[in-house]
Amino acid sequence: MSKIEFTLNGKNVVYDGDPLRRLVDVLREGFQLTGTKEGCGEGECGACSVLKNGKLVTSCIIPVGSVGGDEIVTIEGLRETEQGKCIIDSFAEGGAVQCGFCIPGMVMASQALLLTNPHPTEDDIRVAISGNLCRCTGYDLIVESILLASRKGEGLW
Amino acid sequence: MAVTHITDKMKRVDAYEKARGEAKYLCDFHLPGMLYARMVRSTIPRGNILSINLPELPDGYYFISAKDIPEGGKNALHMIAEDYRCFADGDVKFIGETIGILVGSDRGVLYELEKMVEVTYEELPAVTTIDDALEKKAIISGEDNIMCKLECEMGENVDEVLSKADSIIEETFETGYQEHVHLETNSVACAYEDGKFVIYASAQCPFYIRTSIACTMGIKSDDIIVRQMTTGGAFGGKEHFPDVIAGPLIVACNKIRKPIFMIFDREEDMEFSVKRHPSRTVFRTGLDKDGNILGTDIKIYYNVGAYLTSSYVVLQRGVFHSTGVYRFPGARAWGFGVATNCFPTCAFRGFGAPQTLYAIEMHLDHIARKFGYDPAEYKKKYFLKQGEETITQGHIVEKVMLEEMMKQITDASDYYRKVKEYAIGSGKGIGISFYNHGGAFTGNGEQAIIKAKLKLKKEGEKVSILCGSTEMGQGFRSIMRKIVSDTVGIDIDNVFYDNPDTSKVVDSGPTAASRSTMVVGFLCEKAAKEMKERWNEGDFEVIKQYEHPEGHPWDQTTFRGDAYLGYGWGACVVEVEVDKLTKEVTTKGIWSSHDIGRPIDELIVHGQVNGGIIQSLGYAALEKLECKDGRFKQRSISSYIIPTSMDFPHQEYFFVDNPYPWGPYGAKGMGELVFNGADSAYMGAVERAIGRDTFKIPMPPEDIQGVVDRK
Ligand code: FES
Ligand code: FES
Numbered sequence: 005m006s007k008i009e010f011t012l013n014g015k016n017v018v019y020d021g022d023p024l025r026r027l028v029d030v031l032r033e034g035f036q037l038t039g040t041k042e043g044c045g046e047g048e049c050g051a052c053s054v055l056k057n058g059k060l061v062t063s064c065i066i067p068v069g070s071v072g073g074d075e076i077v078t079i080e081g082l083r084e085t086e087q088g089k090c091i092i093d094s095f096a097e098g099g100a101v102q103c104g105f106c107i108p109g110m111v112m113a114s115q116a117l118l119l120t121n122p123h124p125t126e127d128d129i130r131v132a133i134s135g136n137l138c139r140c141t142g143y144d145l146i147v148e149s150i151l152l153a154s155r156k157g158e159g160l161w
Numbered sequence: 162m163a164v165t166h167i168t169d170k171m172k173r174v175d176a177y178e179k180a181r182g183e184a185k186y187l188c189d190f191h192l193p194g195m196l197y198a199r200m201v202r203s204t205i206p207r208g209n210i211l212s213i214n215l216p217e218l219p220d221g222y223y224f225i226s227a228k229d230i231p232e233g234g235k236n237a238l239h240m241i242a243e244d245y246r247c248f249a250d251g252d253v254k255f256i257g258e259t260i261g262i263l264v265g266s267d268r269g270v271l272y273e274l275e276k277m278v279e280v281t282y283e284e285l286p287a288v289t290t291i292d293d294a295l296e297k298k299a300i301i302s303g304e305d306n307i308m309c310k311l312e313c314e315m316g317e318n319v320d321e322v323l324s325k326a327d328s329i330i331e332e333t334f335e336t337g338y339q340e341h342v343h344l345e346t347n348s349v350a351c352a353y354e355d356g357k358f359v360i361y362a363s364a365q366c367p368f369y370i371r372t373s374i375a376c377t378m379g380i381k382s383d384d385i386i387v388r389q390m391t392t393g394g395a396f397g398g399k400e401h402f403p404d405v406i407a408g409p410l411i412v413a414c415n416k417i418r419k420p421i422f423m424i425f426d427r428e429e430d431m432e433f434s435v436k437r438h439p440s441r442t443v444f445r446t447g448l449d450k451d452g453n454i455l456g457t458d459i460k461i462y463y464n465v466g467a468y469l470t471s472s473y474v475v476l477q478r479g480v481f482h483s484t485g486v487y488r489f490p491g492a493r494a495w496g497f498g499v500a501t502n503c504f505p506t507c508a509f510r511g512f513g514a515p516q517t518l519y520a521i522e523m524h525l526d527h528i529a530r531k532f533g534y535d536p537a538e539y540k541k542k543y544f545l546k547q548g549e550e551t552i553t554q555g556h557i558v559e560k561v562m563l564e565e566m567m568k569q570i571t572d573a574s575d576y577y578r579k580v581k582e583y584a585i586g587s588g589k590g591i592g593i594s595f596y597n598h599g600g601a602f603t604g605n606g607e608q609a610i611i612k613a614k615l616k617l618k619k620e621g622e623k624v625s626i627l628c629g630s631t632e633m634g635q636g637f638r639s640i641m642r643k644i645v646s647d648t649v650g651i652d653i654d655n656v657f658y659d660n661p662d663t664s665k666v667v668d669s670g671p672t673a674a675s676r677s678t679m680v681v682g683f684l685c686e687k688a689a690k691e692m693k694e695r696w697n698e699g700d701f702e703v704i705k706q707y708e709h710p711e712g713h714p715w716d717q718t719t720f721r722g723d724a725y726l727g728y729g730w731g732a733c734v735v736e737v738e739v740d741k742l743t744k745e746v747t748t749k750g751i752w753s754s755h756d757i758g759r760p761i762d763e764l765i766v767h768g769q770v771n772g773g774i775i776q777s778l779g780y781a782a783l784e785k786l787e788c789k790d791g792r793f794k795q796r797s798i799s800s801y802i803i804p805t806s807m808d809f810p811h812q813e814y815f816f817v818d819n820p821y822p823w824g825p826y827g828a829k830g831m832g833e834l835v836f837n838g839a840d841s842a843y844m845g846a847v848e849r850a851i852g853r854d855t856f857k858i859p860m861p862p863e864d865i866q867g868v869v870d871r872k
Contacts, residue, residue, distance in 0.1 A: 038189035039182020041393075043344045044427040048798045051344060079182035096176035099764035102772065103634025104179025105344035105393030111180055130806040137798065139342050139394050140634045142771030143806040145764075 008072045013037075013081025023069025028052045030068045031078060039079035039108045043137070050136030053109035053116075054078045060116035062135070079108040082115055090157035091115060091150070098149030102140035109136050114150045122161035123154055165646040165653040167826045170763045173639045174653070175632065179391075187348040187363050187390045188424050195350075198262045198410060198423040199271040201278050202433060203253035206502035206791030207287035207301065210251060213260065216277035219270065224278075225413040226250075226261035233379030234412075238404045239372050245468040245505070247377045247408035253282070254301070254467035255502050256791045257433040262409045264421055287502035289791040291441055291462050294499045301467070302500035308465055309473040309498035313480055313552050313720050317491035319447075322456030326447030330528060333444075334520035335857040338786040338793070339437035341509060342803050345393020346430040349403050351410035352420035358411050360387045364403040365395045366671035367663050368629050373404035374411050385411070389660040395633040396776070397508030400673050401470050402435045432796045435507035436786065438463040438475060442483065442520035452532030454543065456491030459483045461517060465498040466505035472498050475506075477603060479513035481724050482837075484552050485521040486563060486595045487543035492552055502791050508673060510776065511836045514598055519781075519858060522594045522841035527854050535580055536845060537571060537593045544595070555723035558713070562817045563595055566732040566754035569815040574734040574752040586852025591736045592845020596838030599725030600830035601676035604715025611670040613707040615684040617645070617692055620700050624649060624692065626658040626685060628669035630677045635832055636765035637677050641685055643762060644825050648689035649696070667704065675830025678761060679727065680707060682825035710823060727821045729834035730756040733774070735842040739850040744862040744869070746782060746847060748808075754815040755834060759827030766831060770814045773835025779804045781840035781858045802861075 008019045012035065019030055026045075031037045031054070040063060043051030047065040054063045055077040082088035091114045094100075101107050110133060117124055117132035124132065129150045130143070138146060154161075165171055178184040201224075215224050227236050227250035236250055237243040249258045260280060263271050286299040293299075294306040302308050323329055350361040358378075360370055367387035375382040387407075392399065406423050414421055425434070446457040461479055465472035480496040522540075529539035544563045548556055571577060576591060583589040601607055616627040624645055632638040638658050646653040669681045684705040691703050715722035736750040753774060760766040783802045787794040795801035820827025840858055848855055853868050860868075 032189075038185070041186070041345070042188070043346075044798050046427070046797060046799060049344065049427075083181045092177065092180045095180045096172045099173070099768050101173055101176040101179050102636070102768055103344065103392065103394040104175065104184055105186065107180050108182040126811065134805045134807045137342075137344065137803060137805060139344050139396070139776070139803065140772045141768055142773075142775030142804075142809075142812070144771045144811055145768050147806065147811070 006069065008068055010071045010073060011075040013077055019068055024067045027063040027066040027068050027071060031063060037078050037080050041105055041108060043105065050109045050113065051106055053112040053136065055112060055116060058119055060113055079111060082111065087115060087157065087160050090160055091153045094149045094153035094156055098145055098152050100141065100146040100149035106136060106138040110138065110146055114153060118154060118161045126151065163652050164650050165643050167643065167647050167761060171639060171643055173636060173765065174642055175638055184391045186345055186393050187350060187361055192352065192420045195420040195422055196264050196266055196417065197268045197271055198264045198413060198421050199275050200259050201261045201263060201275055203249055203256055203258040203260055205253065205282050205284055206256050206289055208253055208282035208284040210249065210253060211281040211283055214279040216274055218274065222263065222265035222274065223413065223417060224261050224263055225409060225416065229412050229416055231378060231415060234377050235379060237376055238374065238408050239376035240401045240404060240470055241474065242469060243376060245405065245470060247412065255504050257504050259405065259409055262413060264413050264417060287791060289501055289503055289788065291464050291499050294501050301502060306500045307497050308469055308500040309476060310496060311477060311480055311720055312495045314493035315550050315552050315554050316489065317456060319456045319458045319491045319493040322491045323445060323447040323458060326455050327450040328448050329445055330448065331445045332524055332527060333856060334442045334523055336440045336516045336519060337859050338439050338788060339509060339780050339784055340431055340786055340801055341396045341398030342798065343394030343396060343398055346425040346427055347399065347402060347406060347434055348424040349406040349410060350420060350422040351407065351414040353414055353418045358385045358414060360385065360407050361390055362387060362403045362407060363392045363399060364389055365399045365631055365633055365673060367661050368668045369401060369671055370404055370407050371663050374408050377408045378411055378415065386662060386664045388662045389631050391660065392631065392633040396510045397512065398434060400508040400671065402507060427798060428796050431801060432793050433504065435470065435505055437509035438465065438472065438506040438513065438516065440516035442517055444524050446524065452528060452534065454489050457489055459494040461494060461496045462499050464501055464503065464506060466501055466503045468505040470505050470507040472506060475508065475513035477720065479517045481553060481599065482514040483517035483521060485518055486545055486597050486730065488545045488549050489543060494552060503788055511833045512674065515837050515840065518596045518837050519841045523844060526845050526848065537567065537576065540595055541567065551724060553724045554721050558723065558726050559728065559821065560819055561730065562756050562819055563730055563732060565817050566730065566756065569754045570732050570734045570752040573813055574736065574750060576734055579736065583849060585849055588741055588850050589738050590846035590848065590850030591734060592842040592849065593734050594838040594842040594845065596731045597728040598675060598830065598834035598837050600679050600727045600729060601674050603724050604717055604722055605709050607680055607707050608709040611707065613670040613680055613684060614667040614704060615669050615681055615688055616667045616702055616704045617688040618702045619692060622651065623655050623657060624651065626656065627666040628681055629661045629663065629666050630669045630681045631661060631672040633672065635769065636762065639765065640678055640682060640761050644682055644685050645689045648686055649693045675729065675832045675834065678828050679824045679830040682828065683823060686825040726823060727829045729829050729831050731834055731838050733838045733842040735839060735846045737843065737846040737850055739847060739865065744865040746862065748810060750810060751812040751839065753812065754817065755831065756817045756819050757831040757834065758821035758824050758829035759818055760816060761826060761828045767814065769831055770835050771812055774812060774839040775804050775809055777836045777839040778809055778843055781843045781860060783859060783861060785859045785861055
């Protein structure tokens with residue numbers, strides 16, 4: 005058992021427990037942040053994507069012990085920001101959402117991309133979301149929705 | 162008041178809750194006192210169970226098996242027939258068959274306990290491939306391992322045609338297993354609430370689950386309530402398979418009386434869930450000296466696994482689609498559902514049609530090339546037209562717009578220039594395919610078997626849609642609310658639709674067979690029209706039931722008649738480049754056109770087209786799932802490869818306008834259609850690029866190398 009302190013969606017939090025526990029379980033079960041999904045548990049599908057210090061990570065293969073002092077943002081945090089709202093609006097307007105299970109992770113991946121590249125090309129986007137699997141959409145409308153977000157959110161990133 | 166019109170491009174009503182991470186899937190729920198369950202499964206393909214030795218179970222942990230089925234119940238799940246056992250009992254028929262379930266509060270403990278369960282078997286000879294089963298290496302079903310079969314014919318007598326033909330081309334095509342990989346794995350829970358069993362399920366067909374497990378328990382369907390949860394993709398994988406989880410859970414819940422959840426991890430979902438049927442299709446086609454088709458004799462084999470599930474119906478669809486979108490002077494097709502000791506196969510988007518459609522397209526490509534014709538022009542000669550006879554001796558009821566569709570995609574892709582420019586074997590290729598999909602249940606099944614109902618309920622200014630059809634990602638929830646909003650003329654926010662609860666809604670039939678918009682949506686439009694006329698009567702309900710249009714006979718015992726009243730039609734061009742050295746394939750372009758009647762929502766159908774086509778391209782190019790001695794070799798999504806955003810380029814798509822008289826606002830089914838043809842267009846392009854005929858999918862680069870090396 006050990007105490008791990010980190011920032012979660014802008015708040016300082018403390019986790020007291022097994023440091024080897026997967027971050028995804030701590031988020032979903034410990035903090036009841038169920039917007040982060042588990043699709044594979046092996047780092048392959050991106051459904052569990054969160055931001056760690058602004059970078060996209062898959063929370064199913066990260067032990068909570070490794071995030072001490074880090075800044076973690078989940079969909080619950082991102083959705084309350086102007087940037088998050090812009091991406092989510094664009095996803096709704098652009099028809100990016102079908103079953104929705106991959107979508108919180110896709111929104112996180114979009115944010116990670118736009119943070120470093122506010123004016124991505126279609127190819128940039130395809131690379132940026134290539135770690136996020138979607139079985140429903142065939143990706144085109146997700147790609148278009150991210151392009152839409154970068155246009156609509158001009159100046160936000 | 163903001164009415165949403167059919168022609169408005171709407172924001173899906175579930176988009177925000179899903180994108181914000183607020184939508185609750187079953188795995189997001191936590192009930193007080195809830196327990197988890199983990200399956201104990203067979204590890205051999207066939208044998209007798211000699212003993213089951215359990216480790217010592219901690220307090221509050223249980224092992225539930227066939228002996229826990231209550232008196233009056235039956236060790237069976239009533240899917241279409243009562244063939245699937247709830248628990249293996251005495252013997253096992255495939256690897257992964259449920260022997261029992263372990264139940265307790267900690268998932269980690271259950272995982273460890275499961276590893277400690279010891280089962281001893283007397284192994285029996287098993288058949289795990291279509292060949293083994295046909296060669297009768299062991300007999301596991303009936304006298305010949307054929308679990309179901311049928312035959313259809315039309316036009317001239319095929320035996321006579323073949324005996325007079327100038328030449329006969331015989332070709333065999335095979336397709337592999339395919340896994341659904343809905344991003345949300347299979348998940349079901351069962352609780353006992355106020356004297357009733359309540360099932361919470363990620364599922365397509367809540368009423369199917371109810372029937373299936375009422376049989377297991379020997380109780381009335383009404384004593385079970387099934388509530389569908391937000392469902393993270395299904396594609397057929399959650400049509401009958403949830404029953405296989407719900408059955409053991411209700412038996413356990415009956416004993417333990419606590420809520421019990423079973424949420425598959427990805428590996429379990431990959432290895433131990435139903436798949437698309439592997440197939441073999443053999444054509445013997447008679448030609449005249451110019452290569453014109455005189456008739457064809459088709460034999461179709463589907464590997465159905467150890468239990469029938471929906472396979473007979475899947476096989477029928479395979480047979481009914483085996484001549485594709487074409488009319489030949491004579492055709493006969495035989496279908497055989499082959500029993501094996503493999504995990505049962507069941508529904509998957511397309512439901513048996515993709516396998517034979519792939520085969521007929523490749524077969525025609527090969528014949529065309531052999532006689533020096535362009536595949537597109539050659540296929541066009543045989544396009545079915547309105548009123549013409551189908552393989553079931555029925556008729557095509559609607560106008561067929563394949564020629565217009567062909568023009569759209571050949572123009573957009575510059576097909577004719579490219580087929581001239583890309584010499585056979587040059588590394589560049591372009592392929593074209595045509596396909597269709599019969600909407601809804603076959604023949605009069607909608608009237609005779611399903612008897613779909615839908616209820617609209619008016620309370621004040623609000624209207625609720627009450628039916629058992631489900632949203633699983635395809636957009637049903639949005640489309641239904643849009644239909645009511647436009648038809649009644651009220652704000653879409655005043656139209657309500659909830660995930661179905663079988664105790665509150667009427668049964669509108671399964672969410673399958675591309676029938677929900679077309680059939681249930683049409684009932685909704687009719688009910689909404691009546692509601693509008695009676696709007697001032699206060700609060701009331703309108704119930705509509707399906708009525709089959711007159712004059713379209715169907716005989717389900719001989720399979721003769723109008724199999725489908727409305728087909729969706731499709732055409733697809735795919736262009737590729739194949740690396741000379743590595744055989745890596747780069748897809749350069751994808752163009753499609755579909756006739757889905759009249760689209761109900763532009764954005765939703767756009768998403769369906771994109772998603773269906775990419776699944777189909779994955780099926781052809783990437784998704785290899787091998788079954789060796791009854792065990793799947795690819796058990797994770799790192800070894801079973803589905804398309805990522807990088808694998809295929811942006812698609813261009815078209816529709817034609819062809820309103821369907823028995824669908825809402827002219828719409829026909831489309832969910833499956835869009836899966837049915839990109840695979841063969843892709844393979845046609847690969848064949849041109851490598852200058853070889855191919856005979857199977859999937860065809861990843863290593864297999865292309867094998868084809869090129871073939872002498
Ligand atoms: S659940 Fe973490 S990558 Fe799939
Ligand atoms: S929307 Fe279903 S997996 Fe992406």
